[in-house]
Amino acid sequence: MSSRRSVCRGCGAEIVWVKTEAGKSMPCDPGAVPFWARPGAPGKVVTPLGKVVSCDFIGERDRVSGFGYVSHFSTCPKAKEFKRK
């Protein structure tokens, strides 16, 4: 997987850019976390294969879907300012 580190222009947090299947780069929080895929779930992760998946971040350990990078848009305190653009 190709990713490069940088810093969020909104909140100054460290982020990584993760390439999605669609060929776009998505700003994500550094470090992969376990996720539980569920259609319509509020969370969004990008898997190491570049798939963007709706998910929960808590669930039963033995039913975990995999590990992925959390979209920084869902955690950034300044996310609203990005959307205004």
Ligand SMILES: [Zn+2]
């Ligand atoms: Zn941010």
